[in-house]
Amino acid sequence: MGDEEILKFDAIVIGAGPSGMCAAYVMAKAGMDVAVIERGEYPGSKNLFGGILFTTILNKLIPNFWEKAPVERNVISRKFAYLTDDTQVALEFKTERYNKPPYNNTFTVLRSKFDRWFAEETESIFNENSFVFSGFTVVDVIKEGHKVVGVVTDKEGPMYADVVICAEGANSLIAEKAGLKKKPEPHDMVTGVKEVIALPSAVIEDRFGVSGNEGVAIEYFGKAVDGMVGGAFIYTNKESLSVGISCSIIDFTKKRVNPNDILDKFKEHPAIKNLLRGGETIEYAAHMIPEFGYDKLPQLVADGIMLVGDTAGFVNTSHYHEGSNLAMASGVMAGETAVVAKQKGDYSAETLSLYVDKLNDSFVMKDLKKFRKTAKFLHENPQVLNDYPTQMVDTLVEYFTISEKPKEEIRKDVIGGLIKDVRFIRMLWDMNKARKVML
Amino acid sequence: MKIEDALKELKKLSLEDKLFTVKYNLSKDSHIEINHEICPKCSTERVCLTICPAKVYEEEEGSDKVHISFENCLECGTCRIACTDNAIDWQCPQGGMGVCYRCG
Numbered sequence: 001m002g003d004e005e006i007l008k009f010d011a012i013v014i015g016a017g018p019s020g021m022c023a024a025y026v027m028a029k030a031g032m033d034v035a036v037i038e039r040g041e042y043p044g045s046k047n048l049f050g051g052i053l054f055t056t057i058l059n060k061l062i063p064n065f066w067e068k069a070p071v072e073r074n075v076i077s078r079k080f081a082y083l084t085d086d087t088q089v090a091l092e093f094k095t096e097r098y099n100k101p102p103y104n105n106t107f108t109v110l111r112s113k114f115d116r117w118f119a120e121e122t123e124s125i126f127n128e129n130s131f132v133f134s135g136f137t138v139v140d141v142i143k144e145g146h147k148v149v150g151v152v153t154d155k156e157g158p159m160y161a162d163v164v165i166c167a168e169g170a171n172s173l174i175a176e177k178a179g180l181k182k183k184p185e186p187h188d189m190v191t192g193v194k195e196v197i198a199l200p201s202a203v204i205e206d207r208f209g210v211s212g213n214e215g216v217a218i219e220y221f222g223k224a225v226d227g228m229v230g231g232a233f234i235y236t237n238k239e240s241l242s243v244g245i246s247c248s249i250i251d252f253t254k255k256r257v258n259p260n261d262i263l264d265k266f267k268e269h270p271a272i273k274n275l276l277r278g279g280e281t282i283e284y285a286a287h288m289i290p291e292f293g294y295d296k297l298p299q300l301v302a303d304g305i306m307l308v309g310d311t312a313g314f315v316n317t318s319h320y321h322e323g324s325n326l327a328m329a330s331g332v333m334a335g336e337t338a339v340v341a342k343q344k345g346d347y348s349a350e351t352l353s354l355y356v357d358k359l360n361d362s363f364v365m366k367d368l369k370k371f372r373k374t375a376k377f378l379h380e381n382p383q384v385l386n387d388y389p390t391q392m393v394d395t396l397v398e399y400f401t402i403s404e405k406p407k408e409e410i411r412k413d414v415i416g417g418l419i420k421d422v423r424f425i426r427m428l429w430d431m432n433k434a435r436k437v438m439l
Numbered sequence: 440m441k442i443e444d445a446l447k448e449l450k451k452l453s454l455e456d457k458l459f460t461v462k463y464n465l466s467k468d469s470h471i472e473i474n475h476e477i478c479p480k481c482s483t484e485r486v487c488l489t490i491c492p493a494k495v496y497e498e499e500e501g502s503d504k505v506h507i508s509f510e511n512c513l514e515c516g517t518c519r520i521a522c523t524d525n526a527i528d529w530q531c532p533q534g535g536m537g538v539c540y541r542c543g
Contacts, residue, residue, distance in 0.1 A: 039531050041464060045539045046514060111543030135535030154534050171516030173531065184520055191517045193492045195457070196542040197449065200440045240542070249520050252490050253483065259492045259517075260454050267449065278445035283542040284457035286492035286515040 009035045009129070011338050012151055012161040014138045014174055016043035016119045018053075018324050019309025019331035020167030024130075025061055025122045026335025032342060033129040035161065036119070037153060039137040044115030047169075048287040050192065051235030051242035052217050053114065054325035055105040057332055062121065066103065069121075070113040072237035073215025074103035077208075080319065081271070082389035083224045088271040089393055099214060105325075108215045108235045108242070110196070138168070141178045141305070147347075148178060148304035162347045163304055163338050167331065170288040170310040180307055181298035187250040187379060188292035190230060193259040194244030195267075197279035201239050207275060208236050219321070224266050227386035228255065229378045232266045234275060241279065243267065246289060248379070259286065291317045294372035300359070301352045306334045314364055318371040318438050326364050333358040373437040384434050388427050454494055458511050466536035469509040470529065471495070471518075477526035478505060486521045514538050 011027050013020040016038035027034050040046040052075060058065055066074070076098045081090035098104035119132055135155070142150040142158055150160035151174075166175050170189070175181040199207075208216045215236045224232035230247030245263045252259060267276060290313040300307050308314075309327035316322040337355040341347045359365045378384060399414045418424045485505065487496040493511040496518065498504070514537055519529040531537075 039534050041535045041539050044543055045541075046537075048540060048543050112540045113543070115543070137531045137534040139530070171514070171519065171529075173529075183525075186520055186523065189517075189520050191490075191492065191515060200445075203440060203445050249490070249517060252517075253486045253521055256484075256486070256489045258489055258494070260457070260494075264451070273448065276449040278440060278447050279449050281449075281452055281457065281460055283460050283540065284513075285461070285538075285540055285543065286513040286517070288515050288517060288520070 007159040009033045009161045011163045013165045015167035017047050019327035021118045021122050022328045022331030023165045023335035026332050027338050028125050030339040036132045037136045037138050038134045042134050043119035044112040047111040047115050048285045050233050051108050053107050053109045057328035059102055070117050071107040071109050073108045073213050075106040075215045075217045077216040079218040081220045082222045084390050084393045087393045108237050146303050165306050165334050166311050167308045168311050170290045172311045175307055175311050189249045190246050190289040190291050192246030193263050193286045195281045196283040197241045198282045199279045204236050221385050222389040291375050294368040301349050303349045304347050306355050308334045316367050317374045329364050377437045462539045464536045464539055466532050470532040471507050471509045472528040474526045477524050487518050490521045491518055
């Protein structure tokens, strides 16, 4: 490409993560000229999440994708566990029904492998005027009046397009520069750190009670993260475990603790350390998760630009912990909107607001709306993740402790004690509120 | 894997050891700048010193200036959010540079 040549596309996508690539895929299928600009050495090299990819959207784009995509294991068991200093209380849900296609659309993946594959798969349907530019950082948007008409990159300078889809992720510098978003507050964002710990597949299967490609997803709360708003997790990959914690930035700030120290403490918990025996840490990583929720969503659309995925804050903070699925759905909807805009030859905010209509009609906004109070509730009621599990565990320990006391007496003492305990009444009250905002 | 190996406790790694597991494409230029006018008047008691998962920020010995080991940055962006005084100017590293996850 000569210096004098202006680089102009139908659409520019900033970021080659799941939301950006879904948008690119939909637009490429409609024959549009697409440029995906990825700042990493290759797609996926800057990307990170805990470890579970939800794939209802992906399976529609690329049916039976798991036959060729680098997925690690299909999740047949989900476990939720409360930890205190020395005890674990857990609920495991494991079903053989999730062990056949489409595998409940829940797979563990390693993002740098998966995202790279998805980008290559998308490139394979690109026309001759479409490209993934890896190793290019977008430093700003170009505006003509109010309309976004392109981006400035650090290598190629200006690149123009009728529409820009901003899929840059949680740390959304460009969306802020474009004026669609304010810098988030510390209580709106979560930071996660993770280690990938290598273990032979036979050891993983034996230790976690699975075989073949079956996998397990475990989430931990309470003392797992020192009672902060957040949790810890272990996900089984083929030949490694993804082990991490993620907590609200305001909690790290208030406690003046380092996320890595919380992760180390979690790994040494008596309920955890035996799961990690013999492993070797092969990668350490950190990332942010936007958890500002429905009430603080940014402006999603302006003339010539749309925000998708983490940039837009599409994360379901409930027990589902869904991010990737919402990201992919928003990417598809933004892509479809861009296709309509091209047909109309109009990329104004008014035309692009079709994207917002699509979101409103879908599970993305419906779920964000339903769980809009979850994060706020947990911040305002720290006892739900902190004191109550401990009280519950103390009661269970009392109930299950073997002694010479007749069992009937133990039962009477434990239940009688609970009924008299004002804290228990308060707990039931709070847990009922928690159920309403979280389930 | 031998049974003895599978039973060994996971080796404790220091943060420095952990950062050795990370692949970086090293850039000469820092993508992080500190505003030295705002920084000394910090209202967050220099949360950057404790919160960064890669401990990029350290107090310089014998001085109250903050030193940035930008080479270790994992590009999570937490410092930018935690520093509510906006004393940290965090930009993306030059294209292709910085952290390069092989697992992710």
